Amino acid sequence: MNIIWNKTSGHFHLYNDRISYIIGVAINGELTNLYYGKKIHEKDDFSYITFRMGMPNIVVDADTESYSMELNCQEYPSFGTTDFGTPAYEIETENGSRVSSFVYKSHTISKGKKGIKGLPATYADAGEAMTLEILLEDEAASMTLTLSYTIFDKYPVIARHAEFAYTGSSKVRITRALSCCLDLPDQDYEMMQFDGAWARERIPMVRKLGNGMTSISSMRGVSSANHNPFIIIKRPNTDDFNGQAYGFSLVYSGNFLAGAEGSTHGRLRILMGINPERFTWMLKEGETFETPEVVMAMTDRGLNDLSQTYHRLFNNNLVRGKWKNEPRPILNNNWEATFMDFTEEKILKIARKAGDAGVELFVLDDGWFGERNDDFAGLGDWVENPKKLPQGIAGLARKINAMGLKFGFWIEPEMVNPDSNLYRRHPDWVLSVPGRKSSLGRHQLVLDFSREEVVDHIYGMLYKILKDAPVSYIKWDMNRSLTEVFSAGADSCEQGMIYHKYVLGVYSLYSRLIEAFPDILFESCSSGGNRFDAGMLYYAPQAWCSDNTDAIDRLRIQYGTSYGYPIVSIGSHVSAIPNQQTGRSVSIGTRANVAYFGTFGYELDLNEISDEEFEEVKGQIEFMKKYRELIQYGDFYRLRSPFEADQTAWMVVSQDKRKAIVGFYCLRSNVNTLPGFLRLAGLDKDILYRMEGRDYYGDELMNMGITLSEFYKKGFTISEDYASFVTVIEAV
Numbered sequence: 001m002n003i004i005w006n007k008t009s010g011h012f013h014l015y016n017d018r019i020s021y022i023i024g025v026a027i028n029g030e031l032t033n034l035y036y037g038k039k040i041h042e043k044d045d046f047s048y049i050t051f052r053m054g055m056p057n058i059v060v061d062a063d064t065e066s067y068s069m070e071l072n073c074q075e076y077p078s079f080g081t082t083d084f085g086t087p088a089y090e091i092e093t094e095n096g097s098r099v100s101s102f103v104y105k106s107h108t109i110s111k112g113k114k115g116i117k118g119l120p121a122t123y124a125d126a127g128e129a130m131t132l133e134i135l136l137e138d139e140a141a142s143m144t145l146t147l148s149y150t151i152f153d154k155y156p157v158i159a160r161h162a163e164f165a166y167t168g169s170s171k172v173r174i175t176r177a178l179s180c181c182l183d184l185p186d187q188d189y190e191m192m193q194f195d196g197a198w199a200r201e202r203i204p205m206v207r208k209l210g211n212g213m214t215s216i217s218s219m220r221g222v223s224s225a226n227h228n229p230f231i232i233i234k235r236p237n238t239d240d241f242n243g244q245a246y247g248f249s250l251v252y253s254g255n256f257l258a259g260a261e262g263s264t265h266g267r268l269r270i271l272m273g274i275n276p277e278r279f280t281w282m283l284k285e286g287e288t289f290e291t292p293e294v295v296m297a298m299t300d301r302g303l304n305d306l307s308q309t310y311h312r313l314f315n316n317n318l319v320r321g322k323w324k325n326e327p328r329p330i331l332n333n334n335w336e337a338t339f340m341d342f343t344e345e346k347i348l349k350i351a352r353k354a355g356d357a358g359v360e361l362f363v364l365d366d367g368w369f370g371e372r373n374d375d376f377a378g379l380g381d382w383v384e385n386p387k388k389l390p391q392g393i394a395g396l397a398r399k400i401n402a403m404g405l406k407f408g409f410w411i412e413p414e415m416v417n418p419d420s421n422l423y424r425r426h427p428d429w430v431l432s433v434p435g436r437k438s439s440l441g442r443h444q445l446v447l448d449f450s451r452e453e454v455v456d457h458i459y460g461m462l463y464k465i466l467k468d469a470p471v472s473y474i475k476w477d478m479n480r481s482l483t484e485v486f487s488a489g490a491d492s493c494e495q496g497m498i499y500h501k502y503v504l505g506v507y508s509l510y511s512r513l514i515e516a517f518p519d520i521l522f523e524s525c526s527s528g529g530n531r532f533d534a535g536m537l538y539y540a541p542q543a544w545c546s547d548n549t550d551a552i553d554r555l556r557i558q559y560g561t562s563y564g565y566p567i568v569s570i571g572s573h574v575s576a577i578p579n580q581q582t583g584r585s586v587s588i589g590t591r592a593n594v595a596y597f598g599t600f601g602y603e604l605d606l607n608e609i610s611d612e613e614f615e616e617v618k619g620q621i622e623f624m625k626k627y628r629e630l631i632q633y634g635d636f637y638r639l640r641s642p643f644e645a646d647q648t649a650w651m652v653v654s655q656d657k658r659k660a661i662v663g664f665y666c667l668r669s670n671v672n673t674l675p676g677f678l679r680l681a682g683l684d685k686d687i688l689y690r691m692e693g694r695d696y697y698g699d700e701l702m703n704m705g706i707t708l709s710e711f712y713k714k715g716f717t718i719s720e721d722y723a724s725f726v727t728v729i730e731a732v
Contacts, residue, residue, distance in 0.1 A: 001014075002130070003109045003130050010024055011024050015040075015042070017039065018038070019036070019157075019158075024049075027067045030075075031134065031136070032072055032074055033183050034046050036184075068082065069083040071267075075147070075181065075183075076089070076162065077181060077183075078090065078101065078102070079098075081101055086213065088178045089174070089177050089178060091138075091143065091173070091174050100143075101140075103138075104136055106135045109130065109132055110130070110133075111130055112124055112126040112128070112130075113131050116292070116293060117290060119251070119292055120252075120534070121159070121161070121318075122150070122293065122313065123317055123318075123320075124152060129152045129153060130150070131149065132148070133148050142166060143167065144167065145163070145164055147160070152317070156299060157297045161292060161294070162290070163290045163291070164288060166283040176276040177274060177276075180271070180272055181269060183269050184267070185266070185267060185268075186266055187211075187266060189236075190236055193216050194231075195227055198225055198527055198528060199548035200225075201530075201532065202557060202561045203643075204560050214261075215257060217256060217275050218254075219275060221485065223533040224531075229256045229258060230533075230534070230565075231258050231260075232563065233248070233260060233268075233270060238302060240302050241681065243301075243302055245306050247295075248272050248294055249297075250272050250292060250293075251318070252274065252292035252533065252534075255279070255500075256272070256274060279496055281496070281497055295313065307563050314569070315568065319537055319541040327629045327633075328628070328632065329360040329361040331361040331362065331573075331599075331601035332354035332603075334363070334605070337604055337608070340374060342367065350605050350607065353607045354405065357618050358618055362405045363408040363410070363475060365410040367388070370420065371420075372385065375443045376419055378417060379415045393469045397469045397471055406473065408474055408520075409475070411475070414449060414478050414506065415446060415478065426457075428488040429488075430445040430446060431448050431486060431502075432445070432484050433484045438483075439484060441480025444480060446480065448487050449502045449509070450487050450502045450504075458509060472520060474520055475525055485499055487501075507535075511539070524543045528544055529544065541568070542571050542599050545557060548581045549575035549581065551579075551590050552584060552665075552667055554594050555594060555642045558570055558594070558598065559641065559650070562650070567631065571601075572595040572596075572597065572601075573601040573602055574620075575602075576603065576604040576605075576608075577591075588617065589724065590724040596620075596661075596726060597652075599632075630652060630659055630660075631661060634653050636650065636651075637651050639678060642665075648664075649663060650662075650663055653681075657684040659730050660683060660689075660729040661727070662680065662706070664711075664725050664726075666722065666724065667722070669721050669723075676708055677704060679705035679706075685697065685698045685702065687731050689731055690731075691727055691730075695732055711725050
């Protein structure tokens with residue numbers, strides 16, 4: 001990796017073994033993007049790229065009629081001078097003007113990577129990355145703008161964010177501050193996005209790009225299940241194994257905008273960052289504002305390669321602490337077994353059976369605190385209910401530990417029920433508009449986490465429980481979108497800051513709890529997968545993938561999630577049947593075969609299954625313990641899409657290519673059809689592998705494939721809906 005500054009030509013060239021990213025200082029002092037793609041040789045001058053011929057009707061000034069911002073690729077553009085595309089930022093000065101022009105002043109090049117105050121971000125030491133910070137200035141606005149670029153040594157990745165600073169004596173108002181802009185010189189691309197809703201999250205959708213804006217966004221206060229803050233811009237012929245694509249992942253958990261805008265001159269502009277709708281940020285003298293980070297990745301080897309880049313980067317340079325690159329404990333959660341109707345005796349009975357099966361962690365879900373017997377009451381009162389837990393969380397945890405199990409429990413710290421002691425004492429601590437009715441979601445209101453005193457109070461209640469209890473895991477839930485976003489603790493001119501300050505408050509509470517209890521494994525949950533984003537992975541290295549635990553639906557959800565997020569981050573469990581969400585009944589074998597490809601656990605009472613199924617569960621747990629490190633941290637390949645066929649398949653391969661595991665699933669049977677072949681990927685073509693007692697060379701498995709009829713002999717048949725198999729492949 002290297003970052004080169006050519007003073008004569010005014011060009012920055014960031015490159016490693018796979019990519020080049022080239023920025024130029026244009027004639028008017030602003031920055032222009034010259035190239036982002038496969039690595040090219042460094043040379044003294046790339047200025048021939050800068051000047052695009054055309055017929056601009058406006059140029060930057062009379063002396064530079066050969067240069068048009070409208071026709072050339074910009075690096076971080078504003079609106080109001082001579083670029084007429086969607087801007088990356090907008091600032092309103094005291095006189096009401098929103099015209100800005102930041103010009104190059106200086107730069108620094110350093111090893112490693114700095115953090116972003118109050119925000120999650122990737123990290124790297126001196127040997128892993130280099131960072132370029134370009135300082136620009138708008139003298140008329142008394143402001144500076146620092147654009148930060150980090151290039152990693154091992155990954156085809158650029159991490160970007162921006163920092164605004166005000167040096168004047170009055171104040172300015174930022175009304176738009178996106179994290180990145182990338183202008184590409186042509187529009188022959190498709191945009192791949194990951195959409196859905198509760199219980200059907202992150203479903204891939206592809207749209208052809210052209211003139212005009214194509215965008216996704218969230219205004220829910222969370223990144224949302226509706227649109228994920230991760231997009232792929234790919235060539236039309238790019239698939240999982242071949243072709244060029246760019247990935248854009250926003251390391252942020254609140255309102256966002258991601259879009260691709262094609263100009264009528266042929267340029268394509270990619271934008272991503274905090275949604276500017278309902279956003280303002282006031283800056284007074286000496287104050288700064290930093291945007292969240294966008295992680296841009298590039299591939300010319302297909303979408304599996306792009307996904308693996310994000311998997312490795314996030315596992316190695318985003319997830320932190322004790323659980324970084326650690327296999328995850330196999331757990332049993334009581335939610336679908338008892339819901340909120342339980343006693344300590346009932347919980348201990350479920351935990352004891354789980355321990356007999358080989359489970360390592362027991363998790364107590366909703367209903368253990370306050371007057372919490374249903375959805376209507378108790379949220380916000382984080383005090384144990386003595387009727388259910390006579391000796392509190394600490395007492396239950398010690399009893400669970402005595403069985404040889406670790407213990408964890410559920411919280412929803414951002415919410416409050418109107419029927420709670422907290423709300424009765426502090427009704428002004430919720431997001432609500434004076435004089436207007438407040439909306440309810442799951443019979444709850446949203447606490448105003450933009451206020452430090454609210455975060456302090458919740459932290460104090462949770463700290464009191466955790467400080468004396470042997471707790472190893474916390475499931476952090478958040479079950480509704482933000483509405484009536486108004487803070488009683490802020491002035492009228494600060495209300496546009498509340499959405500972002502709320503997210504900062506959530507991050508602050510996470511940070512304080514992690515600092516106080518560094519050994520706890522946090523799993524984020526937001527009505528299932530409503531806040532599954534890179535920002536949350538910085539604090540909680542795994543996320544409950546979806547409240548939909550149906551194995552067949554999970555194939556689609558987990559398949560879509562794998563495009564941008566590591567397999568080890570996907571919370572996946574074997575749940576009870578008929579399934580709570582779909583009513584579908586699937587064998588316990590197929591439920592496990594799907595759940596293996598994630599964190600793995602059980603969402604049921606193992607006392608309620610047959611003896612035969614219990615023996616099967618013991619075997620599943622033994623299998624997962626043996627292979628979980630390979631499954632969770634191996635190279636993941638999508639082989640067959642559940643959105644294109646009645647079958648789906650995927651596999652993981654060890655880093656040394658000597659071991660692999662394949663999962664194959666039949667969504668729907670088809671009568672009188674040949675079983676066919678399944679071509680594998682990622683193996684070494686010259687290694688001899690053994691699978692199901694027979695030997696195959698890697699090139700045979702990848703080019704000819706698995707003969708699916710081989711699995712008929714082992715009880716698998718494609719004539720049965722929801723059938724599946726998982727098979728291990730090892731070098732001889």
